Amino acid sequence: MALSKITSKSIADGIISADDLAAGSISTAKIADSAVTAAKVADSTLTLTKLSATGTKDATTFLRGDNTFAAAGLAWQAVVVADGSTQTTGVAGRGYFINTTSAAHTFVLPSSPTIGDTIALVDYAGTFDTNALNISPNGNKIEGGTANLQLTGEREGVTLTFTDATQGWLATSGINEGTDALSVPPYSVDFLVVAGGGGTAGNAGNIGASGGGGAGGFRTSTQTVNAGTVITVTVGDGGAAGSSGSNLGSSGSASSISGSGLTTISSAGGGRGGGYNGSSWFAGANGGSGGGGNYPTLSGGSGNTPSTSPSQGNNGGNGTGGNGAAGGGGANAVGTNHDTSDNGTNGGNGTASSITGSSVTYAGGGGGGSFQATAGTGGTGGGGTNGNGTANTGGGGGAKNVDGVNAITGASGGKGVVILSVPTANYSSTTTGSPTVTTSGSNTIMQFNGSGSYTT
Numbered sequence: 001m002a003l004s005k006i007t008s009k010s011i012a013d014g015i016i017s018a019d020d021l022a023a024g025s026i027s028t029a030k031i032a033d034s035a036v037t038a039a040k041v042a043d044s045t046l047t048l049t050k051l052s053a054t055g056t057k058d059a060t061t062f063l064r065g066d067n068t069f070a071a072a073g074l075a076w077q078a079v080v081v082a083d084g085s086t087q088t089t090g091v092a093g094r095g096y097f098i099n100t101t102s103a104a105h106t107f108v109l110p111s112s113p114t115i116g117d118t119i120a121l122v123d124y125a126g127t128f129d130t131n132a133l134n135i136s137p138n139g140n141k142i143e144g145g146t147a148n149l150q151l152t153g154e155r156e157g158v159t160l161t162f163t164d165a166t167q168g169w170l171a172t173s174g175i176n177e178g179t180d181a182l183s184v185p186p187y188s189v190d191f192l193v194v195a196g197g198g199g200t201a202g203n204a205g206n207i208g209a210s211g212g213g214g215a216g217g218f219r220t221s222t223q224t225v226n227a228g229t230v231i232t233v234t235v236g237d238g239g240a241a242g243s244s245g246s247n248l249g250s251s252g253s254a255s256s257i258s259g260s261g262l263t264t265i266s267s268a269g270g271g272r273g274g275g276y277n278g279s280s281w282f283a284g285a286n287g288g289s290g291g292g293g294n295y296p297t298l299s300g301g302s303g304n305t306p307s308t309s310p311s312q313g314n315n316g317g318n319g320t321g322g323n324g325a326a327g328g329g330g331a332n333a334v335g336t337n338h339d340t341s342d343n344g345t346n347g348g349n350g351t352a353s354s355i356t357g358s359s360v361t362y363a364g365g366g367g368g369g370s371f372q373a374t375a376g377t378g379g380t381g382g383g384g385t386n387g388n389g390t391a392n393t394g395g396g397g398g399a400k401n402v403d404g405v406n407a408i409t410g411a412s413g414g415k416g417v418v419i420l421s422v423p424t425a426n427y428s429s430t431t432t433g434s435p436t437v438t439t440s441g442s443n444t445i446m447q448f449n450g451s452g453s454y455t456t
Contacts (some may be wrong), residue, residue, distance in 0.1 A: 001401070004051075004232030015130070015378070016394045018455075019077025021195075021390070023120045023154065027441045028221070029073065029245040029256060033306055036336070037077075038452075042066030042277070045062075046446050049402045052067075053067045054067070054068050055068045057240075057286065058412075060075070062307070067214065070427030071288070074093060074094060074095040074118065074120050075093060075094050075095070075182070076094070076095040076096075076097070076351045077094055077095065077096050077097070077142065078097075079097045079098075079099050079124050080096055080097065080098050080099065080105070081099045081101075081102075081200075082099060082100045082101075082102060082103045082104065083102065083103055083116050083132065083436070084102065084103030084104065084105075085277075085325065087105065087106040087107065087108055087283040088105070088106070088107050088108065089110075089137075090106040090107060090108065090109055090110055090119045090139075090266075090312075091110065091115035091119075092110050092114075092118065092119060092162075092292075093112060093117070093118060093119075094119060094120075094235040094454070095119070095120035095121075095122070095333060095370075096119070096120065096121050096122070097122050097124040097132050097454070098121060098122065098124055098128075099124040099125045099127070099198045100123070100124075100125065100127045100128060100130075100131035100132070100133060100288045100299045101125045101127050101321065102106060102131070103131055104131040104132050104133070104134065104280045105131070105133055106134040106135075106136060106137050106148075106370050107121060107133060107134070107135050107136070108136045108137065109136060109137055109138050109140065109142075109160070109169060109284040110138065111138045111139055111140070113140065113162040113169070113405070114162065114390050115162060115163060115164060116161065116162065117161070118159060118160065118161045118162075118209075119159070119160050119169075120157065120159045120160075120173075121133065121135070121151065121160070122156075122157035122159060123151065123153070123155050123156050123157060123271075124152065124396015125320055126154045126155045126430060127154070128151050128153055128155075128156050129152060129153060129154040130152045131450050132151060132185065133150060133151040133436050134149075134150055134185060135148060135149050135150065135160075135182070136148050137168060137169065139262070140165070140168045140169065140425045141164075141165070141166070141167060141168025141169070142160075142168050142169045142170075142182060143168070143169070143170060143171070143182060144166065144167045144168065145166065145425065146425045147184060147423070147425035147426050147454060148185055148186075149182040149183060149184060149185065149186075149244070149324075150182070150183050150184070151182070152183055152187045152372075156174070157170050157174055158171050158173070158174040158182065158325075159171070159173040159174065159292075159331070160172070162329070170392050174365065175447070177445075182313065183227060183345075184227035184426060184456075185227075186224045186225060186227075187224065187225065187372055187422070187423055187424075187456075188222055188223065188225075189222070189223055189224075189231070189420055189421065189422050189427045189456070190202050190220070190221075190222050190224050190355055190420070190421040191220060191221040191222070191223070191254050191257055191265060191418070191419070191421075192217075192218075192219075192220050192285055192353050192355045192362075192417070192418065192419040192422055193217075193218075193219045193221070193256060193257055193265050193266070193373045194216050194217070194218050194219075194255060194266045194267060194362045194363055194393070194394035194416045194417050194418070194419050195216030195217045195236040195252055195253065195254050195255040195267040195268055195269045195270065195287075195288050195394055195416045196216045196222055196236035196237045196238040196239060196252030196253045196254075196255070196269050196270065196394060196413055196414065196415050196416045197213050197214065197215050197216045197238050197239065197252045197269075197270040197271035197328075197366065197383075197384075197389040197393075197394050197395045197396040197397060197414045197416075198214045198215075198216075198238075198239040198249065198250075198251045198252050198269065198271045198272040198273060198285065198287055198291050198328060198366070198383070198396050198397065198413045199212030199213050199215050199238065199239030199240050199241045199242065199249030199250050199251070199252070199272050199273070199288075199410055199412045199413045200212060200241065200242065200249045200273040200275065200291075200366060200369065200396075200398070200399045200410040200411045201242040201246070201247060201248045201249050201273060201274070201275025201276065201277075201294075201368070201410045202241065202242035202243050202244050202245050202246060202247045202249075202275075202407070202408060202409045202410045203242075203245070203246065203275070203276070203400070203402050203407065203408050203410070204245050204246045204276070204278075204408055205402060205403060205404060205405050205406045205407045205408060206219075206245060206402075206404055207246070207276055207295070207327040208276075208294065208295025208296060208323040208324075208371055208402075208403075209290055209294065209324050209326070209342075209344060209370050209375075209399060210242075210249075210273050210274060210275035210276070210294050210325055210368075210399040210400075210410065211273035211274035211275065211283075211284045211293050211294040211298075211300065211316060211317075211325045211326050211327075211328065211335075211368055211369070211396035211399055212291070212292040212316070212317075212325070212326065212327040212328035212335060212347045212365055212366030212368045212369070212376060212378070212384070212396055212397065212398055212399045213239060213249065213252075213270055213271070213272060213273045213291055213292070213328045213365070213366040213384070213389060213396030213398075213399075213413045214251075214252075214270035214271040214272075214273075214284065214285070214287045214288065214289035214290045214291045214292070214300075214303065214313065214316050214328040214329045214365055214366075214369050214396050214410070215254045215288065215289040215313055215328065215329065215330045215334075215347075215348070215350060215363035215364055215365045215366075215381065215382075215383065215394055215395060215396045216238075216255065216267060216268075216269055216287075216289070216313075216333055216363055216394030216395075216396075216413070216414075216416045217254070217255075217267030217268040217269070217270070217287070217288025217289070217304075217308070217313050217360055217363070217390075218267060218269045218288070218290050218312055218313060218314035218331035218350065218351050218363040218394065219261070219265055219266075219267045219308060219312050220353065220355075221257075221265045222261055223263060223411065225259070225456045226237065226261060226456065227288075227456055228455065228456060229257040229259050229260055229261060229262070229423055229455070229456045230259055230260070230453055230454075230455050230456075231257055231453060231454045231455070231456065232257065232258050232259060232261065232418070232453050233256075233257055233300070233418045233420075233433065233435075233448045233451055233453055233454065234254070234255055234256045234257075234451050235415065235416050235417060235418050235448055235449065235450050235451050236252055236253030236254045236255040236267075236269050236286065236394075236415070236416040236446030237252065237253045237415050237416075238252050238270075238388075238389055238391070238397070238413030238414045238415045238416070239251045239252040239255075239270065239272050239397065239410055239412065239413040240393075241388070241397065241409050241410035241411050241412040242275060242409065242410035242444075243409055243410075244269065244407045244409045246275075246276045246277055246278040246280070246408045247278070247410075248272060248275050248276075248277050248282060248336070249271045249272045249273060249275070249279060249397065249411070249412070249413075250272055251269045251271050251285050251287050251291070251413075252269030252270040252272060252287065252396075252413045253266055253403045253416070254266050254267060254269050254290070255267050255372050255394075255416040255417070255418055256400070256418075257418060257420075267288055267312055267416070268287050268288040268305060268306060268312065268313075269287050269288060269413075269416075270287045270288050270289050270291070270304075270313070270328065270329075270363075270365075270394065270396050270413055271284055271285035271286050271287030271288075271289065271290045271291035271302075271303075271316065271328070272285045272287075272291045272328050273285075273292050273294065273303035273316070273325070273366065273368075273369075273396070273397065273399050273410075274291060274292060274293050274294035274298050274299075274301075274316075274325065274329055274345060274406055275294055275309050276298070276397065277400075278385065281294065281295070281296070281298055282294075282298070283297065283298040283299045283300070283301065283319075284298070284300040284301035284316040284328065285301045285442035286301040286303075286305040287301060287305055287313070287326060287364070288303065288304070288305075288312050288331075288394075289303040289304075289313030289314050289329035289331060289335075289348065289363065289365055290302045290303045290313075290314070290315045290316035290324055290329045290331055291310075291316045291326065291328050291329075291396070291398065292316040292319075292326040292328040292335045292337070292338075292345075292347070292365070292366070292368045292399065293316060293317055293318040293319035293326045293337075293338065294319045294323070294324055294329045294338075294369075294399075295319060295324070295327040295369075296319065297318075297319050297320055297321055297371070298318075299318045299319070299448050300315050300316025300317050300319075300326055300328070300329065300334075300335055300337075301314045301315065301316045301329075302315055302317050303316070303329045303334070305423045309383075312346050313329055313330070313331050313363065313399070314329035314330060314332070314333055314334040314335070314365075315329045315331075315334045315335065316328045316329045316334070316335040316348075316365065317335030317336045317337040317338060317345055317348075317368065318337045318338065319338045320337055320338050320339060320340065321338070321339075321340040322339060322340040322341050322343075322371075323342045323370075323371030323372075323373075324338055324341055324342045324343045324344045324345070324368060324369070324370045324371060324373060325338055325344055325345075325368040325369045325370075325376075325399055326338040326344075326345050326368045326376075327344065327345050327346045327347035327348065327365050327366065327367050327368045327376045327377075327378075327379070328345055328348065328365035328366045328367075328368075328379075328397075329347070329348045329365045329396075330348030330349045330350045330351075330363060330364045330365035330371070330379040330380075330381060330383060330393075330394035330396075331350045331362065331364075331381065332348065332349045332350055332351040332363075332379075332381075333348035333349045333362035333379065334362030334364075334379060335347050335348045335365045335368070336348075336368075336376065337396050338368060341366070342368050342370055342371045342372060342373040343374045343375075343376070344367055344368030344369050344370040344373075344374065344375040344376030344399060344401075345367070345368045345376040346367055346368075346376045346377045346378075346379065347364055347365030347366045347367050347376065347377070347378045347379035347383040347384075347396055347398070348364070348365040348379045348383075349361075349364055349365075349370075349379040349380045349381060349383075349448045350362050350363040350364035350365075350379055350380055350381020350382065350383070350393070350394075350395070351363060351381065352381075353419075355419050355421050355439065355445065356419060356421075356440065356445050356447065357438070357441065357443075357445065358440075361381035361382075361393075362381045362382065362393045362394055362395075362417070363381050363382070363393065363394040363395065364378055364379030364380050364382050364383030364389075364393070364395045364396070364412070365378065365379040365383045365384075365395075366379075366383045366384045366395065366396030366397045366398040366399065366400040366411065367383065367384065367385045367399065368388065368399055369386075369398075369400050369401060369402060370381070370401045370402065371401075371402045371404065372401075372402065372403060373401070374401075375398060375399065375401050376398070376399075377396045378395060378396070379394050379395075379396075381393055381394075381395060382394065382395025382397050382414045383395045383398065384396065384398030384411050384413075384414070385398045386398050386399075386401055386411075387400070387411050388399050388411045388412045388413075388414065389411070389412065389413045390414045391414050391415045391416030391449075392414065392415050392417040392447075392449045393414045393417065394413075394414055394415075394416045394417065395413065395414035396414075397410065397411030397412050397413045397414075398411050399411065400448075412437040415449070417447065417448065417449060418447075418448040419445060419446065419447045419448070420435075420445070420446045420448075420454055421440075421442055421443045421444070421446075422443060422446075422454075422456075423443060424439060424442055424443060424444045425442070426456070427444040428455055428456060430454065430455035431446060431449055431452060431453065431454050431455075432452045432453045433448055433450055433453060434450075434452065435447055435448045435449075435452060435454075436449070
């Protein structure tokens, strides 16, 4: 007689124990859906170690719907006391009280954050306004930029939440933060300020030659700026050429930078070259560098006028007889004194700067003019030779050759230039005046060939 099918109802409760089952004999396929209810699971049978979810499994985390453990709120840490030398590297999901009573402090954000990671920072002693908390993105970004930012408000606090590689960490809440909890820390800007070079005189054609134009003043500066500072840039024009016949040229115009909290840097225009105005002979004029002396024995102008330290330029050469004339002064050398010949003598050399990332020489003096002979050579850095100084170098105009018959116009000085170099991480791109913008290494360079501004 065939046996009837054995069902679970045919087995009394407690007859079959776990010891009666071979290991692995009951697979999940043998268990009906919903057959195992919470009532069938003994207390404390399933522990955290039995769960396959990722993340830290402990009493401070919870299991999210994406099968990961996440922190249940911020885990606040003991007060960090700044000592001016050590820094703190943060951990996502934690809050930090920072005491900057004695010194500023640097807080380094996690290097490998994921979306939703959160860190809170609070001014423990109300001293962020005197000793700021610097926040390093640690290879990522804060508010879309790679620069360090700061908390600088008394009793300021901020919660930072990581978004993605594009924007990085964003301030998602804060206290006492003003318009933006995170501010750009002060940073250094390098400046080169070169004024316009001096022009030279025209000539009636039958008198002695004119002196070369002096180079525009050459000055450099490195200054610390705060975010939001408007740096006003003024680029000086080169001095005008004297018109045909016996008319003096003009000195160059000053170049400068200025702004709130900055020391104003102003370079003086190059002195005009000496010459004849139709009734009298005039010596070379004073300026950033002095204009060259001229026929018959007139002196060159004084450089570094008005006085600056370090000097912004040199004297023009002196006229010492003969029909030729002396060269204008350059940023790095005096103009060459004239001898007793009819030739012109050379302008003083300019000074090299690598602010753009490569060495460029600026502010050379213009060569002195000749009478039926050879004009002097302009100094390196844009000084003119028998013609105009080079634009945007501040070179002095080169006095022209005189043929003994024909009236000639003089030469103009080269326009000045102002160049700013800022860390690329801090570059705001807020400019006026259309500067030429390039990069070199970790810096962004703005070359202003005309007046304008940059907002830090």
